[in-house]
Amino acid sequence: MSENDNPVLTEIIDGVGIMTLNRPDKFNCISLGLMEGMSAAIEAFDNDPGVRVILLNAKGKTFCTGADLDEVMEARKSHDKLKVFIGRIHEVFRRLETSPLPVVVSVNGLALAGGIEMMMACDVAFAAESARIGDQHAQYGLIPGGGGTQRLPRLVGLRRALDLMYTNRWLDAAEAKRWGLVNYVVADDALAQAALDYCRNLAKKSRAGLTAMKHLSRQGLEISPSDGLTLEEEAVATGLMGADVAEGLAAFQARREPNFA
Numbered sequence: 001m002s003e004n005d006n007p008v009l010t011e012i013i014d015g016v017g018i019m020t021l022n023r024p025d026k027f028n029c030i031s032l033g034l035m036e037g038m039s040a041a042i043e044a045f046d047n048d049p050g051v052r053v054i055l056l057n058a059k060g061k062t063f064c065t066g067a068d069l070d071e072v073m074e075a076r077k078s079h080d081k082l083k084v085f086i087g088r089i090h091e092v093f094r095r096l097e098t099s100p101l102p103v104v105v106s107v108n109g110l111a112l113a114g115g116i117e118m119m120m121a122c123d124v125a126f127a128a129e130s131a132r133i134g135d136q137h138a139q140y141g142l143i144p145g146g147g148g149t150q151r152l153p154r155l156v157g158l159r160r161a162l163d164l165m166y167t168n169r170w171l172d173a174a175e176a177k178r179w180g181l182v183n184y185v186v187a188d189d190a191l192a193q194a195a196l197d198y199c200r201n202l203a204k205k206s207r208a209g210l211t212a213m214k215h216l217s218r219q220g221l222e223i224s225p226s227d228g229l230t231l232e233e234e235a236v237a238t239g240l241m242g243a244d245v246a247e248g249l250a251a252f253q254a255r256r257e258p259n260f261a
Contacts, residue, residue, distance in 0.1 A: 008037025009059070010044070015052040015203030016196065017045035017101070024060025029068040030114045030146075032085065035092045042095050052203035052210070054099060055195060056122060057106040066113030066136060067145070089114065089146045093121040097218060100211040102202055106195035107131050107182065112170070116181075117146030120155060123214060125182040126198070127173040128191040133181060134170035154221065156180055206244035206260045 009020040019041045021028040028034075045051045058064060067089075075081040096103050096118075105122035113136040119125055127133070135152075137144050144152075144165065152161040156179045164171070173185040186194045202210065212235050220228035239245060244260050251258035 006037065007031065007034040008041055010041045012045075012048070012051060013196065014200050015050060016199040017041070017048065017051040017054045018196075019045070019054060019056050021056075021058040021064060024058075024062070026068060027062045027065040027110070028058045028060065028115075029065055030089060030118075031068040031071050032088060034068075035088045038092050039095060042092075042099055046099055046101060049207075051101065052205070052207050053199045054101050054103045055106065055199045056096075056103060056118075057192065057195065058108060060109075062109035063107045063111045063131070064115030064118055065110050066115055086145050089117075093118060093147055096121040100214070101207070102210050102214060104195060104199050104202075106191055107133065108188070108191055110170075112136050113142075113144070113148075114146045117144060117148045117151065120151040120181070121147065124184075124198070126184045126186060126191060126195045127176060127182040128188040129173050129185055130188050131173045131176075131185075132170040133173070133176045134168060135165050136168050138166055139168045204257075204260075206248065206258075208239065208242055208244050212239055 007021070007023050009022045011018050019038065021034065023029060023031070023034060042054065045054050067085075071085065075085040102124065103122045104124045104126065105119050107119055107125060107127040108131060109128070111119050111127075111131065111133045116133055116135055119133070135144060135148060136142075137148070143149070148165065152164065155161075156164075160179060171179065171181070173182065176182045177185050184194065184198075216228070216232050216235055219231060223231075247260060248258045
């Protein structure tokens, strides 16, 4: 398969597993092929001990404008096909959330409908100054099908989430940052390097430590605060006995940078 035929490109740079959406002629719309490519990439990175963080970005001028309508129209021919299509999207986005690695997303151009849903499944988000982020489902009588009704209220609050879904308006990058949808807004021509530099910094840290932080934080959203604190207590007690903590404390005492194996 040539690069042009592969819907998802991958490479590893300095411990950063880079996953690039590669359907620029289709605005990087979500297809089953794209989902298969993302799933395979996430699994490969998760199982590679040399990868410490995943960076998701997109080729071309647009991050992702939602589902591929050709595939949606085909799936509408039967309920079973629809279930497969929607279920695969949910599965892959959930894999972004449950990956043991931090997942950073770099948004250029438009992140609409399924694009914003994909972005919200990641841990940290960068956006170019010219990026526009929104939900388009209500415009066409659709319901968000990639977790939007669940992740958006948790990220920005119920009123803002419903407003964005009801009106299908686009947020500029600055407003998306004020809402908490993105963490960093950078100049368009600096986006790729800024996101990669951020990931390189994370890749120097303890993989075990970052994994525990991600797991505890995300799991804590689904259980009571009391149960979450119990999970944290147990995880910390276990983690303090680990090799990474030993290296970190030794580095602190020696006034050097830690070198996590």
